[in-house]
Amino acid sequence: MVNDEEGVALYYRLLTGDRVASHRLCELYLGPLTTYLRRRHRVDHEHAHDAAVDALLALIRRPTTYQPEKSGLFAYLVMSAEGDLRNRLKKERREQARLYHVDPAVLQWNTFVNGHDDLDDSGSIPSSSLSFLWPRLVPLFPDPCERAVLDLLIQGERRTAAYAQVLGVAHLPPEAQRQAVKRAKDRVKKRLRRLGETLRAQTSA
Amino acid sequence: MPRRRPDLLARAAQRAREYPEFMAYLLARYQALRGLTDEQLAAELGCTPQDLTRLALCLRPRPDHLAEDIAQIAGYVKADPARLANLVRVTEAALAAQATSASGRLLAARELPEPPSEEGPSEPPKPGEGA
Numbered sequence: 214m215v216n217d218e219e220g221v222a223l224y225y226r227l228l229t230g231d232r233v234a235s236h237r238l239c240e241l242y243l244g245p246l247t248t249y250l251r252r253r254h255r256v257d258h259e260h261a262h263d264a265a266v267d268a269l270l271a272l273i274r275r276p277t278t279y280q281p282e283k284s285g286l287f288a289y290l291v292m293s294a295e296g297d298l299r300n301r302l303k304k305e306r307r308e309q310a311r312l313y314h315v316d317p318a319v320l321q322w323n324t325f326v327n328g329h330d331d332l333d334d335s336g337s338i339p340s341s342s343l344s345f346l347w348p349r350l351v352p353l354f355p356d357p358c359e360r361a362v363l364d365l366l367i368q369g370e371r372r373t374a375a376y377a378q379v380l381g382v383a384h385l386p387p388e389a390q391r392q393a394v395k396r397a398k399d400r401v402k403k404r405l406r407r408l409g410e411t412l413r414a415q416t417s418a
Numbered sequence: 419m420p421r422r423r424p425d426l427l428a429r430a431a432q433r434a435r436e437y438p439e440f441m442a443y444l445l446a447r448y449q450a451l452r453g454l455t456d457e458q459l460a461a462e463l464g465c466t467p468q469d470l471t472r473l474a475l476c477l478r479p480r481p482d483h484l485a486e487d488i489a490q491i492a493g494y495v496k497a498d499p500a501r502l503a504n505l506v507r508v509t510e511a512a513l514a515a516q517a518t519s520a521s522g523r524l525l526a527a528r529e530l531p532e533p534p535s536e537e538g539p540s541e542p543p544k545p546g547e548g549a
Binding site: 244273 | 440
């Protein structure tokens, strides 16, 4: 805590147009305010200091926001800094939550793509990943045939005939069908891997 | 007596550069104008680089109390009052010129006549014609 007597005297000097009281106020309150916030809210020094600076600079810029008859100056600065700190922490938690939401899906996706390289044997994409990934997958596959191949892969379809059907090559000899299906699946898999890499990069950025 | 926290104050001074109420705002603009480092600025004002933090957290002089405010600030940070006054005058003039030039450009842009449409005046749709 700070003895507010000197602080309030400085505050009144500020009100009367004193040009240097602002520095003295910072000198008097910045350290104790930072320490108080760090201990009370168990936040790191950066957060505590930023909130303390914002509270002090706000008071100096708009001194009439403080009403001496209602509270002590240190208590007022604490209240102001705590509001700022809460907003900062809330914003950070929201960002963390967003990352946490994305991360498992990306991990599952990477397991799916990288852990099961041969998609013929991979089964289907986990549904929890699919809801997140589908909006990103659609623009990657504007071609209806490739989209149909993707659909079959997602469903875990393994029969070449099913792929040959959607690719429109079912009338070709079996070997030609197999080659056409393999080419189409390779193209789709290549794009899926790129998406996996992009998502991984976005998550780690 | 509270403990002095020079690192905290230096960072507060850095933040104060964003606010026109503070000397930090003027100092930052003067440094940019003249291309000065902190050491060069301190030498120009006849104070130490550490005193610049004190100076930065002082409030900007009021136009109607200029001499009085500069004397108070210079005395507080042990700077040369004449040099500090010069810094304030030069920077205020540069900011005013900048503001005039910006508002002049804005005014000129507002007064420009509308460019004529290349397609010519559009005719209103005839009754029965769809959009």
